[in-house]
Amino acid sequence: MVKGLLLLVDDDDGSREAMAAGLRKASYEVLTFDAAAPALAYLQEGKPADALITDVRMPGMDGYALVAAARKERPELAILMVTAFGDVDGAVRALQGGADDYLTKPVNLLELRRRVETQLERRLLARQAAELKERLDRYYSFENIVGRSPAMQRVFERVKVVAPAPSTVLILGESGTGKELIANAIHQHSPRAAKRFVALNCGAIPGDILEAELFGHEKGAFTGAHQRRIGKIELAHGGTLFLDEISELSADLQVKLLRVLEQRVITRVGGNDEIPVDFRLVAATNRDLEKEVQEGRFRQDLYFRLKVVTITLPPLRERQEDIPLLVKHFVERFNAELGRNVTRIAPALLDALRAYPWPGNVRELRNVVENMVLFARGEELTLQDLPAEIRKPERVAAEAPAAPWVPRRLEDLEREAILATLRFTGGHRARAAELLGIGLRTLQRKLKEYNLSGKGV
Secondary structure (H helix, E strand, O other), rough: OOOOOEEEOOOOOOHHHHHHHHHHOOOOEEEOOHHHHHHHHHOOOOOOOOOEEEEEOOOOOOOHHHHHHHHHHOOOEEEEEEEEEOOOOOOOOHOOOOOOOOOOOOOHHHHHHHHHHHHHHHHHHHHHHHHHHHHHHHHOOOOHOOOHHHHHHHHHHHHHHHHOOOOEEEEOOOOOOOOOHHHHHHHHHOOOOOEEEEEEEEEOOOOOHHHHHHEEEOOOOOOOOOOOEOOOOHHHOOOOEEOOOHHHHHHHHHHHHHHHHHHHHEOOOOOOEEEEOOOOOEEEEOHHHHHHHHOOOOOOOHHHHHHHHHHHEEOOHHHHHHHHHHHHHHHHHHHHHOOOOOOOOOOHHHHHHHHOOOOHHHHHHHHHHHHHOOOOOEEEEOHHHHHHHHHHHHHHHOOOOOOOOOOOHHHHHHHHHHHHHHHHOOOOHHHHHHOOOOOHHHHHHHHHHHHOOOOOO
C-alpha cells in the first residue's frame, strides 16, 4: 500500500536518485525534479502531494524560495529540507521559512524515511483534529441547538454572552432538557475550546468512588488501585469541567470541591502533592439548589460559588412550539444514522406529540423519534408509528373517569409514583430516575427505604 506521494527536488542526480530509491523501497510514491521551478509549477496546478523534500543550493530558485512559495500555495504540505551545509543558521532559516524539518547530506536513508513518516503522521493528526473541531463546532453551534420559542431564545442570548467569559456557570433544568448540550456549547464557543471538555455525572457514581473519579488517585491508595489514575479535574486542565447532578455530591466532597475552586489545586487520593489546576467549571442540576441549601443538604458557600451565572432551561412542555422543529431535526439526524428515508410527518402525529407532556423532555422526544424512524414503514411518519407507551397514557387519561380526591401520606404518593414509573420503564432504573426528575442514587435510596426491588414491578 502506498504511504503517500512525495515530491523530491535536488539538482544532484546521484543524491536525488538515491533518496528516491530509498523512499520507494519504503512504499512511498516519489516524483523527482532537478529544479525548484517545475516542482512549484506542479503544486500550483493543484496536483496531489503529501510532502515536499528539497535541497537548498540549486541553480535558479533555491530551496528557501521554494519552501516559502510552497508553504503559501499548500499550507497543509509536509516540508523537509536537505542540505550539504549543516550550519545552525541555515537550519534556523529553513524552519523559519516554513520547513517542518531538515537533514544534512550525506543523507541517512533510514533517518530520512523516519523523518518523512513523522511529518506525515503529524499532518494527519492535525487534519483529523481540525475535522473533529469542525464537527464539534457544527454540532454544538447555536443553530444546531433547536429552539425558536422565546424561552429558548433567551437561553441562546445568555449563552452567547457567557461563553467567552471565564465565569462559572450553573445550568438548571429538568432531566432531559439538554443541560450537557448547553454546557458543551459554552465550551465550544469559549477561549478554552481547543482543550478538553470533561463531563462527569455525579449522580451516576457511588460516593466511595466519586472522589477518586474527581481527584484521581495514587498507586496503592486503596484496594484495587494498582496504578496512578488522573482524575476528571486534572484532565480538564486548560479546558472545561462539566459536573452534572452536582446536588448529589456528599457533604465531604462539597467541601473539597469548594477548596479546589478557591485555591485552584488538587491532591490525588492517597497522595500528598498539591497539583495546580486551571479549568472552567460548568455545573448542572435538576434540583432546586436554593431549597437544598435551606434544608441543609447543600453548602451555601459552594452554592454562591457556582451561581456566578445561572442559565435555566425550560421543560419541553413549556415550549411546545419547538416540538415540530425538534422532530424535523431528529428525523434528519436518524435518517442519516440509520439509513432511512423519512421525508414527511403527518400533521395528526405532530398534534399528538404536542399534546404529550414529555416528562423526559427533549431526551425522551429524541428517543421516540429514533424509534419511529427505525421502524418506519414508509416515507411518512403517522400516528401508527407512535410507540405504544406514548399513546397509552393519552388513551388512559381520556378513558379513565376522574377519581375523587382522597388525602394520602406524602411517602405513599411518592412510593406509588416510583412504582408506576418503574412499571412504565419496564424496571429500567436510570430511565425511571430521569422521568421522576431525580438522580439514580436518590432513586436507589428510595427503593431501599420503601423495600422495593425495582424489578418486575
